[in-house]
Amino acid sequence: MKTAWENIVGQNEPKRRLLRLLTADRLPHALLFTGPQGIGKCRTAEALAGALLCMNPANGHPCGDCPSCRALARDIHPDFFRVEPEASGKGARSIRIEPMRALMAALSRPPETAPRQVVILDDADRMNEAAANSFLKTLEEPPGAVVFILVTSARAALLDTIVSRCLEIPFAPLIDAELYEILRRHEVSKEAQRDLAALAEGSAGRALALHAGGALERRAEVLRLLPRIPELSPLELLAEGKRLGELSREEAGDWLRFLRLALRDLLALYSGVLPSGGTAHGLAALAERFLEAQVFQMLAAATEAERRLYGSNVNIRLLMEALLLRLQGPVEG
Ligand SMILES: [Zn+2]
Numbered sequence: 001m002k003t004a005w006e007n008i009v010g011q012n013e014p015k016r017r018l019l020r021l022l023t024a025d026r027l028p029h030a031l032l033f034t035g036p037q038g039i040g041k042c043r044t045a046e047a048l049a050g051a052l053l054c055m056n057p058a059n060g061h062p063c064g065d066c067p068s069c070r071a072l073a074r075d076i077h078p079d080f081f082r083v084e085p086e087a088s089g090k091g092a093r094s095i096r097i098e099p100m101r102a103l104m105a106a107l108s109r110p111p112e113t114a115p116r117q118v119v120i121l122d123d124a125d126r127m128n129e130a131a132a133n134s135f136l137k138t139l140e141e142p143p144g145a146v147v148f149i150l151v152t153s154a155r156a157a158l159l160d161t162i163v164s165r166c167l168e169i170p171f172a173p174l175i176d177a178e179l180y181e182i183l184r185r186h187e188v189s190k191e192a193q194r195d196l197a198a199l200a201e202g203s204a205g206r207a208l209a210l211h212a213g214g215a216l217e218r219r220a221e222v223l224r225l226l227p228r229i230p231e232l233s234p235l236e237l238l239a240e241g242k243r244l245g246e247l248s249r250e251e252a253g254d255w256l257r258f259l260r261l262a263l264r265d266l267l268a269l270y271s272g273v274l275p276s277g278g279t280a281h282g283l284a285a286l287a288e289r290f291l292e293a294q295v296f297q298m299l300a301a302a303t304e305a306e307r308r309l310y311g312s313n314v315n316i317r318l319l320m321e322a323l324l325l326r327l328q329g330p331v332e333g
Helices: 012-023 041-053 067-073 097-107 129-140 176-185 190-200 204-212 215-231 234-245 249-270 280-287 292-309 316-328
Strands: 030-034 080-083 117-121 146-152 167-170
Touching: 012 041, 012 167, 030 041, 041 067, 041 117, 041 146, 080 097, 097 117, 097 129, 176 190, 176 204, 190 204, 190 215, 190 249, 204 215, 215 249, 215 280, 215 316, 234 316, 249 280, 249 292, 249 316, 292 316
Parallel strands: 030 146, 030 167, 080 117, 117 146
Antiparallel strands: none
């Protein structure tokens, strides 16, 4: 593990605040990093851990050269712990009591190399009840020199009694320029950077996942199908429904989301706002094909289909067929 402060894109406010606390030696023993997924909370926690474990830090920055820094870089630091949810059987991934007990046992010993022990509790909201209660006891009577960094994108799912014992550091979604920078570092083309950022709602994690999942191709497909919808024959419509019916629920979810976003951008175009991303040109052509009232109707149908997709026992093919029919349908009064 080797994340330096300098390598974290954006999040200037949390970084400034943490560095201020570090240099003033006023960092509390429990911190809670909150905010949406994929915006740099974990990387910031890692950078902070590096600074806390270093034997010769300067102004909140680790030296990179002491035995402690070297052990951390090789992922073999005896005073650094990371606890995260694990899958078990069919249940949702969770943090159970066993790893928590092992952690508490390790923390009862003094640090081996570093000036203190550091624990990152990733997805801390996934602690099951036993684990959370056991952790709460530790927070109430913290062992010696240890700093806990809790990370969550679901703050409301954490026990209030845990939240109230931590200093909360909120993280905000990334701005477009920051997303571009992160995507550029992953060798994503300029054009794709803009399109992914427009879909990612400020989350670099989301943007990278969309990129890996071929989301832009799927969105291009949605944009190709949209103008053809009014002219589809009943047979063609069934064929499209069959094809879309073969998507997994997740893929269908992306498809519906892209449809909704395209329709939303179309509506923005009618009111003179040019949407971001590289598809503005294609949308302008679409805007000439549909009436504004029609697009409203289509947006309602897409939103409804998206909602139904996550209901139980949904048949994706029937759902898509019904949607295509509604998209094709005449404007209702
Ligand atoms: Zn060091």
